[in-house]
Amino acid sequence: MHVLVVGATGYIGSRLVPHLLGAGHDVRVLARAPHRVPAHAWADRVEVVAGDARSPADVTVACDGVDAVVHLVHAMDGPCYADRDRAAAHALADGAAASGVRRIVYLGGLQPGDDGRPVSPHLRSRREVGDVLLAGPVPAVVLRAGIVVGTGSASFEMVRHLSDVAMGGPPMLLLPDRAWNRIQPIAVDDVLHALAGSLGLPAEVSRGFDIGGPDVLTYRAMMSEYAAEVGLVRPFPVPVPVSAPRLTARAVAALTPVDRELVGPLVESMRHDLVADPADTTALDALIGPPPGGHTPYRTAVRRALDGVGAAGPGPSDVPGSGPLAWETTDAHDVDAPAHAVWSVIGTLGGEHGWYTVPGVSTLAGFLDVLAGGPGRLPRRHPAGRPRLVAGEPLDGWVVEAVEPGSRLLLRATAPLPGVAHLDIRVRPTGRLSSAYTQTLRFRPRGLAGRLAWLAALPAQRFVCAVMARTLTGVAETRYREAVRSP
CATH class of the missing domain: 3.40.50.720 (NAD(P)-binding Rossmann-like Domain)
Known part of the structure; x- marks a missing residue:
């Protein structure tokens, strides 16, 4: 017909x-x-x-x-x-x-x-x-x-x-x-x-x-x-x-x-x-x-x-904003170092190396865990012989959901939050000796409590995330320059 x-x-x-x-x-x-x-x-x-x-x-x-x-x-x-x-x-x-x-x-x-x-x-x-x-x-x-x-x-x-x-x-x-x-x-x-x-x-x-x-x-x-x-x-x-x-x-x-x-x-x-x-x-x-x-x-x-x-499911003609409410904030930096140098720093996140952010804040998940009434810091655990970044592996207050070696790390917060939080870290080459770093925190609130928690944490969260992105990329640039200068 x-x-x-x-x-x-x-x-x-x-x-x-x-x-x-x-x-x-x-x-x-x-x-x-x-x-x-x-x-x-x-x-x-x-x-x-x-x-x-x-x-x-x-x-x-x-x-x-x-x-x-x-x-x-x-x-x-x-x-x-x-x-x-x-x-x-x-x-x-x-x-x-x-x-x-x-x-x-x-x-x-x-x-x-x-x-x-x-x-x-x-x-x-x-x-x-x-x-x-x-x-x-x-x-x-x-x-x-x-x-x-x-x-x-x-x-x-x-x-x-x-x-x-x-x-x-x-x-x-x-x-x-x-x-x-x-x-x-x-x-x-x-x-x-x-x-x-x-x-x-x-x-x-x-x-x-x-x-x-x-x-x-x-x-x-x-x-x-x-x-x-x-x-x-x-x-x-x-x-x-x-x-x-x-x-x-x-x-x-x-x-x-x-x-x-x-x-x-x-x-x-x-x-x-x-x-x-x-x-x-x-x-x-x-x-x-x-x-x-x-x-x-x-x-x-x-x-x-x-x-x-x-x-x-969703479609291109849907009412704008359709689907579950999700908020996100992004920090982005151009880095004077190749992508592999930035990735080498990303691979050290957590544990004894910390999260390259404000002293005393072990991880953003730990920071949010305090708001949820939790202890605020969860130990990093690595079974013997396993690589650091593997899907399903715990990473302080996060769990690794996806890894694209050299380009992307996706983490999900395990703290008892009124919602679901993801941290999406990406790096891509922009030239032979330069790269672009983006770090996005996404939060899908659950009920009124989730909305209020996000709004209450937003100022401190923005500060913590901005420090992390700036410090991590700065460390990558410094380590790369030192490596180039080394005989």
Whole structure:
């Protein structure tokens, strides 16, 4: 089947394209910004048509000769997004009809029941787009999903980062009352299965289907289950009977990588219960079959995202800052000595030689261990006959994770920190008698305690690391000059 994907460089689209290619489909993409396409591994396997999804002429050209269209345009990046989405829907309905397209598939959002509350503008726009496509002459399937679970999904990244901040902190957690509303999350792999499967439905099927995973949870429970999956302590939740969506959106934007323009509509939609109609799920399963292995439970979907498995892993179209929070600081120096001379000094790190840093600080891991309540200095151990730098070998308060002799040493801190710390030391030649040294400390905090520990240690850590980098490279230069002068 020849399939046009509109919105191919977005979160879902960038994962759907390789899914379709793997199923044997020919894929064309309509891209308003074609320069973004080469960032994707599938770029050289698709036909790219430059154009605007809101332009009837551009859409008609893109639809020419294709069998089906998957519409994944969700503006939500500023004011008047509903107008832009409506224009794109009408352009597709008309362009697909004019070009003889046989099927349209659209991914929208779950809709609330009659709870007496005004429907949020975000969800109202999703419903309107679906209605426009279903009213057109081309058979359409409108899939309505809630929170999509996978790295890079804006709604999942909100859950991830809010949970990381809130869980493992105070024993009680204040949450807005809407956190007790229900939602039915769905794994990104299950969404891709539903989109691809709907392409082959017979022409008489032109309707909407709610889709969701097997778990119906409150937003509070989603955070709690995420925390349990990553090993964070879950505090006792206390509802705050006040809804302040604008204030909440500002707080969420400050604590997560999701842009405020995107956070606002998502937070506004939390005022509703968003649960799939089980009859829809049953009907769609009967038509296209359930996902391989069955519908994915929420905890399993979270684990896939954490492990970076398949479509649940990171991608170039993800929300900036997606994935686990990780901070890093880097010290870099140009060295007037060849790389092998610098490496010879790196090979002496630890033990009786120390870490070329502030006297009394045996190692940065030991320094951080003091903050964590530990002894601060761990002995270096070397089994007899083994070389110093070997993967898996303890090195003071570190363990060697990787060694590339002459160029790289990667260490992981073993101190009981509220997070995971790595020290990445690299050296590369820049000339016959010169080299470049870089020393990067990376820290992935665990819960609120990890964030506070990093911020508290940052001034002293920067001083300790800077002294280490400057001293180590200075020692390398001095030893090399002495070696050259020696007869």
